């Protein structure tokens with residue numbers, strides 16, 4: 067028997083990362099020692115206090131019942147306190163919803179607001195969920211906002227026709243370009259969204275992964291943001307907890323309520339024990355300054371970043387080091403698939419930029435989520451491949 071997929075499934079492009087994982091697995095099964103610098107999943111573990119908290123909370127027999135669709139009150143309180151400490155932003159409990167990682171929230175927010183045919187402005191290149199899991203799976207129409215190097219990988223709002231747009235996704239620190247922004251840009255984004263009545267979904271998943279003194283802002287710090295914006299973040303990158311699936315959406319109450327209403331029909335919130343662990347993890351912040359383990363984490367990433375960028379710089383690629391994320395977006399001066407294939411043949415997997423959208427062509431994303439020795443070995447292989 068064959069059952070036809072719904073049209074919206076047929077409209078989905080292949081999930082790039084799944085394809086890459088398949089190639090890596092195949093190579094590994096052939097005994098090839100491939101160094102994967104392609105997937106954005108940290109190799110570093112969660113801090114020990116998080117693991118201890120997890121053991122404790124899992125053992126609590128009261129932590130295995132359904133949660134609330136909006137999340138546990140303690141969790142929402144902890145998120146609200148974190149916003150105050152980290153960004154000096156006041157958010158009430160009913161402006162917070164717990165999500166199963168920010169990916170789930172980013173996808174489901176469209177279910178609350180997008181009707182078939184509605185336009186959604188999505189950056190290009192971008193994390194694929196905005197166009198696919200969010201827009202296409204709601205039968206919406208994704209309209210790309212090119213992120214060009216000459217505009218510092220920021221969308222040019224003057225070049226966008228906003229008339230039919232209902233929603234817009236923006237993400238900084240950015241995946242895949244690693245670009246960062248200041249509050250002046252965020253103000254422009256908020257003003258644009260307000261002027262044209264567009265829901266602004268701000269993806270701040272990498273807010274805590276930064277180097278050299280840079281601290282990423284929250285869109286909610288901007289005047290007027292609470293009228294139009296909802297921000298998504300999670301413990302995935304900050305606490306190396308990608309598999310624990312715990313995050314939050316925060317901001318405009320009506321937007322948060324819409325997302326909560328969708329979730330109440332689909333899931334019953336993240337497991338209570340992960341929310342309790344998240345409460346303890348977020349409490350490790352005393353101020354806007356990163357807690358000690360995170361500082362250490364970012365120093366390790368910075369050392370790897372320097373190794374990688376210095377190697378690429380020596381062989382003639384760009385030398386500017388990203389201030390945030392664990393990605394290096396290298397201008398490969400040509401076909402990104404050819405560049406990635408050349409490196410794959412040399413034993414290093416990177417992601418061709420075109421996989422993140424048409425405007426990603428000409429670039430490749432290289433992650434530094436491998437131990438320093440492996441990055442050093444990868445650098446050696448890259449240098450050999452280009453000599």
Ligand SMILES: Cc1ncc(COP(=O)(O)O)c(C=O)c1O
Nearest residue numbers: 106167168169193241271300302
């Ligand atoms: C830009 C961006 N947003 C969101 C996510 C989703 O993270 P999570 O669902 O683990 O919070 C990712 C994951 O790689 C990402 O790169």
